[in-house]
Amino acid sequence: MEPLLAGEQALLGAVLLYPRQLRRLDWLEPRDFHRPAHRVLFSVLRDAGHPGFAADADDGEVPLDWLIDTLILAGEQTRGLDASYLHTLVAACPRPGHAPLYGRIVLEGSIRRTVTEHAERLLAIAEEDLAAGDVEGTAHQADVLAGVLADLAGRWGTPHRPQKPATTPASAPTTEPSEDVLVDEQFLLSLLVHQDGAVAEVFDWLRPSDFADPGHGQLYRCLGALHHRGEPIDAVTTQWEVQRRGLLTDGTLAEKQLTPILNAHLVAGSAEWLSEQLLHASLTRTAAESARQVTALAADNRLAPGQLVGQALHALGPLEEVRARWRTANGQPSPGAVRAAPAEPGVPAEPGVPAGRVNAALSRSTPQPPAPRTAPSAARACATPATRRPSSVPLRSAQ
Structure with missing residues (x-):
């Protein structure tokens, strides 16, 4: 017998033997049971208005009419429940006093099923949006999954x-x-190489990882490096940057990929619009990959529910980063976001850095004017313990 099925049967058997144990199971819900018949039976059992429930005693015999009424009410809503199955449930309970632990087994199974269900739904919607060139459904389902994880974290504590x-x-x-995707990316890179100022239009929110082809992403990183250094961008400077980074020698880029981009002439189009479409595709691909990772986490029985929820939230992190850039590209930056120059061209700065820390780092890297020269006696007078500069207080680490 599967451990989850054994846990559900043991819990229901414990409640049938001592119905007042439901007071210790108020955190459990009928939807947490995997078998539909078990959901119905638990819903009927926990109905406080059921005849005979309030008159039952913890150490007394369960009224026979209460069991009969329970079986009748549950049988009206589902099939497969009869008197013999109630005996099976009672026999499956080794220790009625362990009902809360059996309930945790049921809740853990429910958490894994719920996470898997919503992750698979996100994957299906992301694949549909990728084919249709849309992102709204993916963004909505990602919010739903994040809300479900928050609810499950609260239920598990x-x-x-x-x-x-x-x-x-x-x-x-x-x-x-x-x-078709590769051709579109190649055309966009041609625009970025040959149109003056095209890279500047997309540099703030388009990243190398948004390209489906890794070689195209590294070529865009070269363009971002040139833009970051304030150097002109054309076919010659791009080729030099590619050679300097060794992208052709290490196999990251192939000549047949690079040559059409550098030799393109009279290319016309909106680099910003094409970049937005590329970002849309990147968002749906990232959502699909996050959903696959969450599904794999839910299938790992070695993870406790708390670990599952925490690691699932971590798997959604890259998706949220792409969504933040998507909002920026559409003129909807996240509230309270701190804009900082990327440390690496074409690579976003570390998210969540407080503005005070950024300003402190900038002040440390800014040359300071030399301090005025003072007489030795005056310097010694200023170095008294009462006037010494206190040691700096370390910044609190992020939780």
Whole structure:
């Protein structure tokens, strides 16, 4: 017998033997049971207005008419419940006093099923939106999954915060980008190379990881580096930056990828619009990958529910980062977001850095005017313990 089924039967058997144990199971809901018949039976059992429930005693015999009425009410809503099955449930309970622990088994199974269900739904919607060129459904379902994880964290009693896994969960392999996607990315890179100021229009929110082809992403990183250094962007400077980074020698880029982009002439189009479409596709691909990772986490029985929720939230982190840039591209920056210059061209700065810390770092890197020279006696007078500069207080680490 499966452990989850054994837990559900043991819990229902414990309640049938001592109905007042339901007071210790108020955190459990009928939807937490995997079998539909068990959901119905638990819903009937926990109905406080059921005849005979209030008259039952913890150490007394359960009224026979209460059991009969329970069986009749449950049988009206589902099939497969009869007197013999009630005997099976009672026999499946080794210790009625362990009902809360059996309930935790039921809740844990419910958490895994719920996470899997919403992650699979996110994956299906993301794949549909990727084919349709839409993102609204993916964004909505991602919010739903995040809300479900928050609710499950509260029910299990664990902190609602991301938890980095020791190893990245193995998910299903992703499909290779289609030829149309590669052609669109190639055309966009041609515009960015040959149109003056095109990179500046998208540099703040488009990242190398948004490209489906890794080689195209590294080529965009070269363009971002040139823009970041304030150097002109054309076919010659781009080729030099590619060679300087060794992208052709290490196999990251192939000549057949680079040559059409550099040799394109009279290319016309909106680099900003094409970049937005590329970002839309990146959002749906990231959502699909996050959903695959969450599904793999839910299938790992070694993870406790608290670990599952925390690591699932961590898996949604890359998706939220892409969504933040998507809002920026559409003129809807996240409230309270702090804009800082990226440390690496084409790579976002670390999110969540307080403005005070950014300003402190900038002040440390800014040359300071030399201090005025003072007489030795005056310097010694200023170095008394009462006037010495107090030691700096370390910044509180992020939780």
